[in-house]
Amino acid sequence: MTPPLPFPPRDSGAHKGDFGRVLLIGGSRGMAGSISLSAIAALHSGSGLVSVAVPDRCLETVASFHPCLMTIPLKDDARGQFCSAAICELTERIGPFDAIGCGPGMTVCEGAMEIVKLLLRQRNCKRVLDADAINCLAKMQWATAPASDAGPLVLTPHGGELQRLTGVNAKDREAQVDAAQSLAAHHGVTIVVKGGPTVVVDGDRRWTNDTGNPGMATGGTGDVLTGTITSLLGQGMTPWDAARLGVWLHGAAGDAAAKRQGQTGMTALDLLQSLAPLTAVFENRAI
Numbered sequence: 396m397t398p399p400l401p402f403p404p405r406d407s408g409a410h411k412g413d414f415g416r417v418l419l420i421g422g423s424r425g426m427a428g429s430i431s432l433s434a435i436a437a438l439h440s441g442s443g444l445v446s447v448a449v450p451d452r453c454l455e456t457v458a459s460f461h462p463c464l465m466t467i468p469l470k471d472d473a474r475g476q477f478c479s480a481a482i483c484e485l486t487e488r489i490g491p492f493d494a495i496g497c498g499p500g501m502t503v504c505e506g507a508m509e510i511v512k513l514l515l516r517q518r519n520c521k522r523v524l525d526a527d528a529i530n531c532l533a534k535m536q537w538a539t540a541p542a543s544d545a546g547p548l549v550l551t552p553h554g555g556e557l558q559r560l561t562g563v564n565a566k567d568r569e570a571q572v573d574a575a576q577s578l579a580a581h582h583g584v585t586i587v588v589k590g591g592p593t594v595v596v597d598g599d600r601r602w603t604n605d606t607g608n609p610g611m612a613t614g615g616t617g618d619v620l621t622g623t624i625t626s627l628l629g630q631g632m633t634p635w636d637a638a639r640l641g642v643w644l645h646g647a648a649g650d651a652a653a654k655r656q657g658q659t660g661m662t663a664l665d666l667l668q669s670l671a672p673l674t675a676v677f678e679n680r681a682i
């Protein structure tokens with residue numbers, strides 16, 4: 396098993412700022428676990444500092460999952476979802492981050508739509524849009540908007556999200572990959588077409604992953620991938636490189652979890668806990 400490219404180097408004199416300050420945005424009352432999986436995955440993928448922006452009433456829940464996480468409360472509504480006023484605070488806070496991942500557990504509420512529109516305007520910032528952030532793109536018909544250069548942006552849809560975004564049926568895998576590739580070219584982005592196997596596309600390139608297994612078809616594993624790719628972007632990788640190495644690492648962690656727990660019994664948490672030991676195996680390996 397060989398990663399498609401080397402891991403970012405870790406010089407002996409490095410400090411945590413050298414490995415990226417990343418922000419994960421998402422969650423809602425009832426889905427606080429999703430964005431927490433993303434944030435903890437960013438820690439285990441090598442980020443120096445990880446913050447999580449969540450609806451206010453989810454803050455203590457998310458903070459309780461891992462002491463290394465820093466948390467940012469954003470205004471929420473009675474349902475525990477972002478309200479539109481959430482972007483006032485967010486706009487003031489997003490400056491210092493090297494990469495931002497958004498979408499897991501966020502719902503497509505009004506505040507979520509405003510946050511996705513804000514992130515689309517941050518063309519100089521490296522971003523990952525996943526899950527409900529992609530569903531928000533579908534709701535605003537982003538796929539048929541005029542061609543744009545969206546900047547360093549990675550989308551990580553599964554078949555259902557890609558169908559909502561492009562209208563191409565999830566059952567037609569080849570057609571979905573083709574549609575993703577033309578959408579990637581249209582907006583100048585990288586798209587991770589998740590599944591077994593996952594295919595990463597951008598305007599003119601296509602790469603198929605060789606790690607992973609059906610044990611990963613369990614809630615939360617995609618949320619983990621969001622954090623891993625966000626982390627690698629924050630460590631200085633390009634969207635094309637971060638997406639491929641992130642997908643490979645994520646699948647290899649899924650294989651390690653399946654080896655230990657069995658495909659049937661493994662959960663996203665088992666995959667998450669397999670990330671760090673995996674990087675240990677590969678970080679000094681000559682590639």
Ligand SMILES: NC(=O)C1=CN([C@@H]2O[C@H](COP(=O)(O)OP(=O)(O)OC[C@H]3O[C@@H](n4cnc5c(N)ncnc54)[C@H](OP(=O)(O)O)[C@@H]3O)[C@@H](O)[C@H]2O)[C@@H](O)CC1
Nearest residue numbers: 426427428429499500501526527553554555565614615618
């Ligand atoms: N612990 C937590 O907090 C968790 C929170 N989560 C959060 O939940 C939110 C909703 O995300 P979601 O993916 O769970 O639901 P959804 O967007 O409805 O898509 C699922 C439907 O799409 C279809 N489908 C077709 N092809 C498919 C494919 N290849 N892979 C997958 N699906 C495929 C298929 O429809 P069907 O064919 O069954 O009609 C399937 O039923 C999101 O914000 C996420 O972050 C989750 O991460 C879980 C853990």
Ligand SMILES: Nc1ncnc2c1ncn2[C@@H]1O[C@H](COP(=O)(O)OP(=O)(O)O)[C@@H](O)[C@H]1O
Nearest residue numbers: 589590591607608609611612614615616617618
């Ligand atoms: N049969 C499979 N083989 C390999 N990987 C799979 C398989 N089914 C799902 N996966 C992977 O599991 C993850 C599921 O993502 P997603 O559906 O977004 O999960 P969630 O939203 O619940 O976190 C993706 O990375 C996908 O590639």
Ligand SMILES: [Mg+2]
Nearest residue numbers: 526553617618
């Ligand atoms: Mg998902």
